[in-house]
Amino acid sequence: MSLIGLRIIRQGKSMRRAICAIALSLFALNMVPPANAQTDDWDLLTDPQGRWAAAEVLFSSGNGIRVECAGGYVQTHLLGLDRMRDYQIIERLLPEGGVETAVWRIQDDRTRRVSPDGARYARLIARQPSLNLRLVERDGRKRALNLELPSQHANLDAILTACGEALLEPDDSQQTAWELITKPPALEMPSSALADHDRIAITVVCTIAGDQLTACRSPSQNPTNERAGAALAARANAHRLGLVGPADGQTLEIIVTGQRFRR
Structure with a gap:
């Protein structure tokens, strides 16, 4: 989740x-x-x-x-x-x-x-x-x-x-x-991240161009997992936002947290 x-x-x-x-x-x-x-x-x-x-x-x-x-x-x-x-x-x-x-x-x-x-x-x-x-x-x-x-x-x-x-x-x-955002980016945690950790939080930083996220990168993960961070940043790139006004050039920080539930 x-x-x-x-x-x-x-x-x-x-x-x-x-x-x-x-x-x-x-x-x-x-x-x-x-x-x-x-x-x-x-x-x-x-x-x-x-x-x-x-x-x-x-x-x-x-x-x-x-x-x-x-x-x-x-x-x-x-x-x-x-x-x-x-x-x-x-x-x-x-x-x-x-x-x-x-x-x-x-x-x-x-x-x-x-x-x-x-x-x-x-x-x-x-x-x-x-x-x-x-x-x-x-x-x-x-x-x-x-x-x-x-x-x-x-x-x-x-x-x-x-x-x-x-x-x-x-x-x-x-x-x-x-x-200005009516539709936040719905990003899913990469399955590889939850295969490696029971809990993880990944930070992704993107620049807004038009109604899209661009130049996304993951500066930090807790615990550290650069591979999962890069995968989530790749998913965020070109993701479309719902906006009620222009936000070109603004920087958006997205924090996605995931938890693995054991059966």
């Missing part, structure tokens, strides 16, 4: 998971209520055991936005939406004009959407007075969702900081490929 995970390679993030648990524990211990209870800021939620922390804003419509730090990563959630499966295409109307289209994953009770690049999205909306979205239904119809955001964002910034994220990133103006 194979499992697959994807992420966009970004620089300067290698220590995030190592420091996140410590940062969240300290964050939970040192959290104090705001002096002014009327402050128009995001609500701050923490796990006393330091496993996660979140900034959240809820609306009378039943919708909400939640930015959560857990396991070393930031996730941005839209709450209280209509039930759907798998993913939903969501358009964000840009303050300067234009539209940014992204593919949001659906989790839990199917009323929650999760941004594929939560930290970037949290930074983008932190300093905006409103979030104006168009939710694309399966039949192509679009439903408007306009949310007025808190005028202050100290608690949201605190979540980003606790998760090792910068409050501003120069490359946030560029969407990552993972935000």
Whole structure:
């Protein structure tokens, strides 16, 4: 059996998971209520055991936005939406004009959407007075969702900081490929890898050209198996993606894990 995970390679993030648990524990211990209870800021939620922390804003419509730090990563959630499966295409109307289209994953009770690049999205909306979205239904119809955001964002910034994220990133103006993918590459672990190991994880790095993966290579395997890595990279080459926008030249890291079950 194979499992697959994807992420966009970004620089300067290698220590995030190592420091996140410590940062969240300290964050939970040192959290104090705001002096002014009327402050128009995001609500701050923490796990006393330091496993996660979140900034959240809820609306009378039943919708909400939640930015959560857990396991070393930031996730941005839209709450209280209509039930759907798998993913939903969501358009964000840009303050300067234009539209940014992204593919949001659906989790839990199917009323929650999760941004594929939560930290970037949290930074983008932190300093905006409103979030104006168009939710694309399966039949192509679009439903408007306009949310007025808190005028202050100290608690949201605190979540980003606790998760090792910068409050501003120069490359946030560029969407990552993972935000555009509707059909991730379905790669199967080579049978030779599972013949040699009960468990193995293989990393493949590819460049996107059009809607295809190109120049794929396997920089690492755990445990080391260069032959299986090369075989998986060869399978990834020319694999087609489902995309809602151009991602030419972006680098995609694919992690495939396999486990052999004994009868």
